[in-house]
Amino acid sequence: MKRIVDVNIPLGPIHPCFKEPIRLKCEAKGERIIGAEVELGYMKKGIERIMKGRPWQEVMFLAERVCGICSVIHNMVFIEAMEQISDIAVPPRAAYLRVIANELDRMQSHLLANFSYCYTIEHETLAMYLLDLREQVMDELELLTGARVTCAYIIPGGVRCDIPVTEAEALPASLDRMESDLCRYAGMFECGPMIALRSRGVGILTLEAAERAHVVGPTARASGIAVDCRQHHPTYRKLGFVPITRPDCDNFARVMLRFDELFQSIGIIRKCLQELPKGVVRGGGVCKAGEIRYSGEAPRGELTYFIKSDEFGRIVEIQIQTPSIMNIEACCHEMIIGSDSIADVTATFVSADPCIACTER
Amino acid sequence: MTTYLYEQDLVPQKYRILVAMRHDRLVQQISLELDIPVQELRRYLIGHLDMIQLENLPARAEMAEDHADKGDAVARALGREKYTVYLRILPGAAMDAIFSEVTTRVHAGASMEDAVAYGRIQIREALKP
Numbered sequence: 001m002k003r004i005v006d007v008n009i010p011l012g013p014i015h016p017c018f019k020e021p022i023r024l025k026c027e028a029k030g031e032r033i034i035g036a037e038v039e040l041g042y043m044k045k046g047i048e049r050i051m052k053g054r055p056w057q058e059v060m061f062l063a064e065r066v067c068g069i070c071s072v073i074h075n076m077v078f079i080e081a082m083e084q085i086s087d088i089a090v091p092p093r094a095a096y097l098r099v100i101a102n103e104l105d106r107m108q109s110h111l112l113a114n115f116s117y118c119y120t121i122e123h124e125t126l127a128m129y130l131l132d133l134r135e136q137v138m139d140e141l142e143l144l145t146g147a148r149v150t151c152a153y154i155i156p157g158g159v160r161c162d163i164p165v166t167e168a169e170a171l172p173a174s175l176d177r178m179e180s181d182l183c184r185y186a187g188m189f190e191c192g193p194m195i196a197l198r199s200r201g202v203g204i205l206t207l208e209a210a211e212r213a214h215v216v217g218p219t220a221r222a223s224g225i226a227v228d229c230r231q232h233h234p235t236y237r238k239l240g241f242v243p244i245t246r247p248d249c250d251n252f253a254r255v256m257l258r259f260d261e262l263f264q265s266i267g268i269i270r271k272c273l274q275e276l277p278k279g280v281v282r283g284g285g286v287c288k289a290g291e292i293r294y295s296g297e298a299p300r301g302e303l304t305y306f307i308k309s310d311e312f313g314r315i316v317e318i319q320i321q322t323p324s325i326m327n328i329e330a331c332c333h334e335m336i337i338g339s340d341s342i343a344d345v346t347a348t349f350v351s352a353d354p355c356i357a358c359t360e361r
Numbered sequence: 362m363t364t365y366l367y368e369q370d371l372v373p374q375k376y377r378i379l380v381a382m383r384h385d386r387l388v389q390q391i392s393l394e395l396d397i398p399v400q401e402l403r404r405y406l407i408g409h410l411d412m413i414q415l416e417n418l419p420a421r422a423e424m425a426e427d428h429a430d431k432g433d434a435v436a437r438a439l440g441r442e443k444y445t446v447y448l449r450i451l452p453g454a455a456m457d458a459i460f461s462e463v464t465t466r467v468h469a470g471a472s473m474e475d476a477v478a479y480g481r482i483q484i485r486e487a488l489k490p
Contacts, residue, residue: 038413041374048381211428212447214420306383319382321420329417359416 006030009342013042017120017346020356024332026345033339036332044360048318056082056156056287056313063305064150066320067358069112071150072105072141073298074320079154081294081305082313086156088285092277094158095235100272101145101153103265107178108137109299110218110258110265113353117255118189120350121198126188133181140174143167158282172273175266182266186259199252203335203348206249213330216323217301218261219352221245222253229297239271251351258353287313298323300353322358375407375415383419391450394440395485405488406450414449421447435464438477444484451487459483 006029013021021042027035047066051059056078063078064071076098083090090098111134118127138148144163145151153160189195205215210223220227221243228243230236244260246253289311295304301323308317331352336345379388388406392399406415425447430437445456463480467473 037411039369039371040412040416041369041371044374212421212424213417214424317382321383325413325416326420329413332413359413 011345015346017350019116022356028342031341033336033342033345036336038328038332040360043356047361048320051315051318054315056309056315059315061152064152066361067355068149069109069355070105070298070300072101072153073296073303075152075154076102077294077296077303077305079156080296081292081307082287083156084294085290085292085309086285086288088157089283091158091280091283093279094281096272096276097159097163097281098154099235100269101141103268104137104141104144106299107262107265108134108141110262111137114255114258116350120347121195123195126185129185133178136174136178140171156287157285162281168273172270175270179263179266182262189255189259196252198347199250199255201250202344203251203351204249205330205335209334210330213334214326215330216326218254218257219327220301222257223249229295229302239268251348254351300324300327300355320361322361324355324358327352328354328359371412372407375412376403378412378415379403379406387419387422395481397485397488410449418448435467435477436460439463439480451484455487
């Protein structure tokens with residue numbers, strides 16, 4: 001006779017499917033998950049505390065070290081916040097180059113997220129294809145900014161350097177190659193029957209639950225919420241940006257939405273290259289005193305910096321609200337609750353693209 | 362004696378989350394609203410919420426400001442959805458009981474302020490350890 005046992009199942013802090021350490025204490029009734037508790041603190045950096053009292057010239061390097069996967073957007077949001085405080089204008093060419101760097105960063109992050117998901121559901125072939133494609137995106141990012149991660153490309157009043165002529169000429173062809181590969185990989189995911197079994201209807205996050213937990217980014221957009229900070233960014237508005245949503249609310253929707261956004265990012269970069277204005281890329285400016293709340297769209301969603309600076313541009317107060325805080329909370333207290341199988345917990349968790357480095361800061 | 366490798370005392374870490382700039386502002390605001398000493402509220406939150414829920418408190422509070430208890434003035438004044446569905450500080454059943462008591466008092470002719478003040482005392486009682 002089948003016995004149903006109530007058990008507590010700890011997942012992590014070290015788990016083959018997790019990129020970073022986190023501990024989930026799942027309460028299960030048989031195979032059904034009825035509760036979960038999250039334990040953080042395995043990689044706390046205390047970066048906000050380190051930032052306090054330091055000049056912006058040091059803090060901009062610290063900001064991009066919050067997260068190694070989405071370092072460009074941390075750099076961009078911090079610098080744009082300081083620019084807003086100090087009324088520093090950005091040359092149009094630099095604004096477009098920022099968008100290119102940001103979209104390349106988003107592409108590599110989405111590819112890594114989808115790689116992780118495929119790896120978690122044991123589709124290693126597709127996972128490795130995606131990781132290979134990510135390397136090509138990382139190469140393009142390196143050619144543009146000079147580094148793979150922690151590029152420090154965005155500075156107050158512009159960007160550190162102009163796009164090299166050879167890169168500007170080679171990038172469109174490279175984007176075409178990536179797009180054709182991506183078409184194939186997205187098709188493999190969309191039509192894979194075993195993938196659908198593990199992903200469709202699993203890890204449901206309803207629109208109401210997503211709104212309550214302030215879920216952001218692809219996780220929110222896969223639940224039908226058209227929320228994206230790029231809609232309010234002046235350069236993206238010039239480029240006619242419209243967010244993509246999916247109504248399905250499950251793991252499959254979250255991964256497919258990231259595929260959709262990869263195509264969208266390729267389109268945005270192409271448009272930037274076509275419309276790239278001429279002129280300088282460094283306008284200069286002086287950071288001043290002020291207080292601001294500024295948000296930008298990171299690959300995982302809305303990234304918000306709360307900054308107070310003094311007249312010398314030193315950071316007096318700072319708090320960073322990263323998208324993974326909201327997404328992990330919703331994942332652990334909404335999505336995985338009611339999962340029919342313990343095996344779905346890791347897949348659902350990874351589908352939300354959690355970044356523990358961001359969460360712990 | 363057996364000591365478990367990962368079973369740590371999380372109180373100091375949870376406390377550090379709650380004393381961050383925005384979290385502290387929110388805790389002070391709730392403590393004023395419900396007239397509970399700040400340290401007592403912090404202790405309650407540490408005891409009842411896990412680390413990620415504590416981290417996400419300000420974001421949830423923002424959503425509660427925008428969306429919670431839209432139609433009903435009594436529910437809005439009491440923070441019916443805010444404290445149960447959004448911040449998850451109170452269990453829904455306890456809040457429902459308090460809400461129905463307050464509504465009954467309002468229907469019986471008590472002033473809104475008095476009824477809500479009574480409701481907040483009940484919430485305070487429910488939050489006691």
